Amino acid sequence: MSEHTITVAGVAVDTRHWIGGERVAGGETFTDVSPIDGATLGEIARGTAADAAAAVAAAKAAFPAWAATSYEERARVLHAVADGVEKRLEELAVVETADNGALLRSHRRGVMPRVAHNFRFFADRLLELGHEDFDTRGHTNHVSWDPAGPCVLITPWNAPLMLATWKVAPALAAGNTVVLKPAEWSPLTASLLADIAAEAGLPAGVLNVVQGYGSEIGDALTSNPDVRRVSFTGSVPTARRIAASAAPNLTPLSLELGGKSPLLVFGDADLDLAVELAVEQYDNAGQVCLAATRLLVEEGVAEEFTRRFTDQASRLVQGDPRDEATDIGPNIHPAQLEKIDGFVRRALDAGARAVVGGHRGEGQYYAPTLLTDVAQDSEIVQEEVFGPVLTLQTFSGEDEAVRLADDTRFGLAATVVTGDPGRAARVSSRLVAGTVWVNCFFVRDLRAPFGGSRHSGVGREGGDWSFDFFCDVKNTVTAPKGWKHHG
Incomplete structure (x- = not known):
C-alpha cells in the first residue's frame, strides 16, 4: 500500500490530488478527523495555488477532445461511472459516514444510490436535449447547447458525494471538463470518485480533484481566466468572496446557499x-x-x-x-x-x-x-x-x-x-x-429546477436548467436563400 493511501472502515483511500489523470502529492497536508469519535482518519494533500493552476490547466487541455466527443459516447461513459458507483456503493457509504458522520443507513439506502442516479439521469437527459426549430419570416432558428469550458465546482460537507455529483454529472454531460474542490471537512469520497471515473474510462484531465482549504486555493480556482463556469454550494459569506473573485472575468456563477425555511x-x-x-x-x-x-x-x-x-x-x-x-x-x-x-x-x-x-x-x-x-x-x-x-x-x-x-x-x-x-x-x-x-417534504425530482431566492442563491440547476448553466446556449438563424449549388 502506498504511503499516500489510508484505510477508512476497511477501504483504501488515496489522499493525493487527482490532476490530469495522475495522483499528485503536493507538499503540505491537513488532518481529516471523523466526527463520530474524533479519531484521525488521515493526512490529506493540502492544495496550493500552484495545484489549483495545474488542475485548471489540465482541464483546459482536456476540454477540446471531450467537448468534441459525441453525446452518445459521453452518455456511455457517465453510465459506466454510475456502474462503478453502484459496484462500490458499500465502500462509498462507510467511508462517507466515517468522514462526515451522517447515518450509514441513509448512505446505503438513499444517498449513494442517488449518486449513481445523478450520473444516469444527466447522461439520459443529454440524449434528449434539444429544441424544435422555429420559423421567423422564412428564416430557420436552431437552438444548440455548446460546451462552455473548464468548470470549477466547490462542494459542501453535509452531503459530500451526492452534492458533488449533482454538479459533476451535468457539467461532464454538457461536454465540459471539471475541477472539483471538495470541502476540507469531508474530502474522502471525492478521491474515490476520481478512481471510479478513471476506471470507467473518463479521459485524463476531464475530471480533476484538488483538496485543501478554500481560503488557500479558492481564489486561485475562481479567479482563473480559463475557468468558464463556477458552481458553489455553501454559505453566503463564502459566496460573496467567490462572486468577487469571478467578477473580473465575468465568469457565470451558480450559487446554492443557505436557508431559514x-x-x-x-x-x-x-x-x-x-x-x-x-x-x-x-x-x-x-x-x-x-x-x-x-x-x-x-x-x-x-x-x-x-x-x-x-x-x-x-x-x-x-x-x-x-x-x-x-x-x-x-x-x-x-x-x-x-x-x-x-x-x-x-x-x-x-x-x-x-x-x-x-x-x-x-x-x-x-x-x-x-x-x-x-x-x-x-x-x-x-x-x-x-x-x-x-x-x-x-x-x-x-x-x-x-x-x-x-x-x-x-x-x-x-x-x-x-x-x-x-x-x-x-x-x-x-x-x-x-x-x-x-403536505410532504424533500420530494426531489432531477427534472425539476432547484435553487434559492434572495440570499439563498443565484440561478437554478436540475433538468434542462443545468444544461442551460453549463453550456453556451446558441441560436443559429439561417436564411431561406443564398445557397450556391455545387455540382
Whole structure:
C-alpha cells in the first residue's frame, strides 16, 4: 500500500490530488478527523495555488477532445461511472459516514444510490436535449447547447458525494471538463470518485480533484481566466468572496446557499403528518440547507402540535451513525458544534425557552432542540444555525403566516401543511422560495429546477436548467436563400 493511501472502515483511500489523470502529492497536508469519535482518519494533500493552476490547466487541455466527443459516447461513459458507483456503493457509504458522520443507513439506502442516479439521469437527459426549430419570416432558428469550458465546482460537507455529483454529472454531460474542490471537512469520497471515473474510462484531465482549504486555493480556482463556469454550494459569506473573485472575468456563477425555511401548519392540517414532517427536520443532525427550521403553527392547534412534537422528538435515538437504530448522528466539526451551541445559548439568554433539548450531548453531538418564545427579529429566527435546532412561533390566519414565513433574507424552500387545496395554492403562490412542498417534504425530482431566492442563491440547476448553466446556449438563424449549388 502506498504511503499516500489510508484505510477508512476497511477501504483504501488515496489522499493525493487527482490532476490530469495522475495522483499528485503536493507538499503540505491537513488532518481529516471523523466526527463520530474524533479519531484521525488521515493526512490529506493540502492544495496550493500552484495545484489549483495545474488542475485548471489540465482541464483546459482536456476540454477540446471531450467537448468534441459525441453525446452518445459521453452518455456511455457517465453510465459506466454510475456502474462503478453502484459496484462500490458499500465502500462509498462507510467511508462517507466515517468522514462526515451522517447515518450509514441513509448512505446505503438513499444517498449513494442517488449518486449513481445523478450520473444516469444527466447522461439520459443529454440524449434528449434539444429544441424544435422555429420559423421567423422564412428564416430557420436552431437552438444548440455548446460546451462552455473548464468548470470549477466547490462542494459542501453535509452531503459530500451526492452534492458533488449533482454538479459533476451535468457539467461532464454538457461536454465540459471539471475541477472539483471538495470541502476540507469531508474530502474522502471525492478521491474515490476520481478512481471510479478513471476506471470507467473518463479521459485524463476531464475530471480533476484538488483538496485543501478554500481560503488557500479558492481564489486561485475562481479567479482563473480559463475557468468558464463556477458552481458553489455553501454559505453566503463564502459566496460573496467567490462572486468577487469571478467578477473580473465575468465568469457565470451558480450559487446554492443557505436557508431559514419555514414549515407552516394550519389549523385544518393532519397534525400527525405535520408533526412527522417537523421532526424530520432533524435529519442529518440538522445539517441540511433545505431544513424547515422555523415551525409556524396556527394558534388554535399550537398547544396540541407542541405536545405531539415533544413526544415524538423524545423517541429519537442519538448516537453512533453506523448503528441501524440511530436517528441522529454527530455534527461535523468542533467549530460547527460551538457555533450551534452559541446560537442556542444566546437565544436562551434573550428569553427563549427550550421545550426540547437546548444543550450539548457527549462528544460532537448536539441534542435535538426546539425553542419557543422567540421574537421574529431575533438572531435565532433570522440566521441559519445548520444544526438540530428548530424554533416554534404561532400565527393567526394566512396573512400573518405568509408575513412571518417571508420575513427573512433567505428563500430556499418552504413547507405547507393544510387540508385545504385552495389554501395550499394561495399560500404557496405568496411564499418566497425556490421549492414549496405541500403536505410532504424533500420530494426531489432531477427534472425539476432547484435553487434559492434572495440570499439563498443565484440561478437554478436540475433538468434542462443545468444544461442551460453549463453550456453556451446558441441560436443559429439561417436564411431561406443564398445557397450556391455545387455540382
